[in-house]
Structures are given as C-alpha cells and as structure tokens.
Amino acid sequence: MKKLILPFILIFVVIISACSNNSADKKASTSSKDDQPKTFTYQSETGPVEVPSHPKRVILLSGFTGNVISLGVNVVGVDVWSKNNPTFKKELKDVAEVSDENLEKIIELKPDLIIGLSNIKNIDKLKEIAPTVTYTWGKLDYLAQHVEIGKLLSKEKEAQAWVDDFKQRAEKAGDEIRAKIGQDATVSVFESYDKQLYVFGNNWARGTEILYQAMKLKMPEKVKEMALKDGYYTLSTEVLPQYAGDYVILSQYADADISFKKTDTYKSIPAVKNNHVYEMLGNGASFSDPVTLDKQLAFFKKSFLGN
Incomplete structure (x- = not known):
C-alpha cells in the first residue's frame, strides 16, 4: 500500500510546484508591465518637461501634424491650417479644430500632450491643462525636427528609420x-x-x-x-x-x-x-x-x- 501512495504524493508535489511557478511567472509579467514608466522627462528647448511615455491624446497647435500622424500617435485636436490641409484630409476627418485661444475646447478634448511652435499664445495656461512642448521654427532642420518629435513621442527609432530611408530615396x-x-x-x-x-x-x-x-x-x-x-x-x-x-x-x-x-x-x-x-x-x-x-x-x- 505504501508503494502505491508514494507515487501519488510525488505527482501531487510536482503539480503544486508547477502551479507555483506559473503563478510566479504571471506576477513577474504583471510586475514588469506595471514597472514600465508612464512618464519621462523630455529635455525641450525651454527646459525639462514631464511628458507621457506613450501619449494617447495629442493636440497640435501649429504644425507638426504630419510628424505625429506618421508615427502612429493618436491626435485629438489640430490648428486650422492642419485641419484645412488636403494632405491630411483622411487622417483628420474626425479630429477637432482648436486654437491657442480656445482653451475651453482644449480642456474638453482632455489632451495628455500639447505640441506647438514657440510663438503660440497662453503657454502658461496650456501647461496647466497638459504637458506642453514647443519648438522654434527653423531651429532644427526638417529631418532633425522629425527625429526630435520622435524622441518626444517615444518613437525615435521609427522617426530615424524614416529619415534614413527618405534621404536615400x-x-x-x-x-x-x-x-x-x-x-x-x-x-x-x-x-x-x-x-x-x-x-x-x-x-x-x-x-x-x-x-x-x-x-x-x-x-x-x-x-x-x-x-x-x-x-x-x-x-x-x-x-x-x-x-x-x-x-x-x-x-x-x-x-x-x-x-x-x-x-x-x-x-x-x-x-x-x-x-x-x-x-x-x-x-x-x-x-x-x-x-x-x-x-x-x-x-x-x-x-x-x-x-
């Protein structure tokens, strides 16, 4: 009888051990996801800005729309020039038109990141709504600007890959x-x-x-x-x-x-x-x-x- 019981005990121990390991692996996986930074400090031309690592609701107040679209980041609001740009007609079909003076509309859109040129109005108020990053037109060349926006959006590799390919073509x-x-x-x-x-x-x-x-x-x-x-x-x-x-x-x-x-x-x-x-x-x-x-x-x- 003892000879019969012993194998069952060993099998039970193995099953319990396997379950424990699976549970530990799931916890480790969950912990790894939770440990991913939700924000990071972006070094903008006006100083460090705490921005989301993977922004989900971006507002563009003066250009750079195509840069963000091409990197696959969701846009919820754009300036009038972008909205009326036939190049982006399809991509911006359901995107709202906003301006740096219509703060109420911007608040309604609940952005997690705002991007614009350095001459936009109400920058201090915009910063209270969401992290706001501005660029001076012409400070970077057109390709370096795309890579820089890639850094801001945690898409630097993708941005650099496009730049390298475009230069070659x-x-x-x-x-x-x-x-x-x-x-x-x-x-x-x-x-x-x-x-x-x-x-x-x-x-x-x-x-x-x-x-x-x-x-x-x-x-x-x-x-x-x-x-x-x-x-x-x-x-x-x-x-x-x-x-x-x-x-x-x-x-x-x-x-x-x-x-x-x-x-x-x-x-x-x-x-x-x-x-x-x-x-x-x-x-x-x-x-x-x-x-x-x-x-x-x-x-x-x-x-x-x-x-």
Whole structure:
C-alpha cells in the first residue's frame, strides 16, 4: 500500500510546484508591465518637461501634424491650417479644430500632450491643462525636427528609420533629375498666395528642402541673394524673370490672384516658354513633415522624370 501512495504524493508535489511557478511567472509579467514608466522627462528647448511615455491624446497647435500622424500617435485636436490641409484630409476627418485661444475646447478634448511652435499664445495656461512642448521654427532642420518629435513621442527609432530611408530615396531621385536636366540647371520655387508672389530659399517648405538640400539642385543667384537668408522674398510681377530658374515650381492657392500668369512678363520667362513650370497645390505645401514630403517627392519625380 505504501508503494502505491508514494507515487501519488510525488505527482501531487510536482503539480503544486508547477502551479507555483506559473503563478510566479504571471506576477513577474504583471510586475514588469506595471514597472514600465508612464512618464519621462523630455529635455525641450525651454527646459525639462514631464511628458507621457506613450501619449494617447495629442493636440497640435501649429504644425507638426504630419510628424505625429506618421508615427502612429493618436491626435485629438489640430490648428486650422492642419485641419484645412488636403494632405491630411483622411487622417483628420474626425479630429477637432482648436486654437491657442480656445482653451475651453482644449480642456474638453482632455489632451495628455500639447505640441506647438514657440510663438503660440497662453503657454502658461496650456501647461496647466497638459504637458506642453514647443519648438522654434527653423531651429532644427526638417529631418532633425522629425527625429526630435520622435524622441518626444517615444518613437525615435521609427522617426530615424524614416529619415534614413527618405534621404536615400530623395538623393537617388536628385541624381536622376540632374542627369536629365543638367548639373548646372537651376530651379526656382514661387508661390502665389492671396495677392502676393513669393520666391523661397532652401528651408521654407513648398518642397524647398527636398529640391535644394536633399536633391542638391541649384538655385538662381538672384534667389540666393534675396531669399536664402530670410527663407522667402516678396516679388512683383515685373521682376519675376530675374528670379526664375531654368525650371519653376509654382505653388498656388485655390483662391490666389493668378492674373500675373496672363502678363507678357510671365509668358516671356524661358521656363514658361519651354513648359518647365510645374504647378502644385499651395494648400498643404507649407508643411515639412513625412506625409507631405513623401507626396512632394513623388510630385517632383513625376514632374522632372515622368515617373
């Protein structure tokens, strides 16, 4: 009888031991999840800010919308420029429009992180609603800015991976374009907005970062002289030929005054005569985020290369 009981006792001990180990593993797993930091200290340009490690409800008050969207982070409120940007129409369909002056609306949206430019209003009040991080436009270049936002959102690896891939794709396209149009061919970027005409330098969106920085296409000397330092320069129709390169990118808003296109001055520009003017929608062109940049890169490849 004792010989029969002993095996049963051993089996029972083994079962109890296994259950104890499983229980310990579950506790360890649960403890590991609980131990994950819910916040961390982000070193912003204005000082340290305690922010959520994985924000769930982000509000964007001035740009950077495409950066956040591309990293898969949920957005609950955006500025009017982002909301009206056709590039983000699908992604922002159910997202509220907000402003730095409509604090009540922002409170209603219960954000856990607010992002904006350094010139937004009511920063102190916004900080009382949720952790608020601001950036100075142009302090970082367009790619470094994306990586920095990646750090803020605990998505730095993903942001850097996109940057590395984009640089490679844009550089390759640039090599192909220069091979086709000539190494010394120049490109100008104009914009028609309201009743004004502008020409842009190499870091003022409208695809300028891609054309001049990534693709290394050349800028007319007159544009270098007047627009490179400040980023843009206001023009009159009469002087357009002085700033026009061999190729022209024309960003124009739907409601802009485009009467200049009917003038003899405009029609006399070699790029116009040679059908080297490539028009793109102005609405949305003033952004420099991954969503916008990918679309602009595709536009330039099709315009210059036909693919």
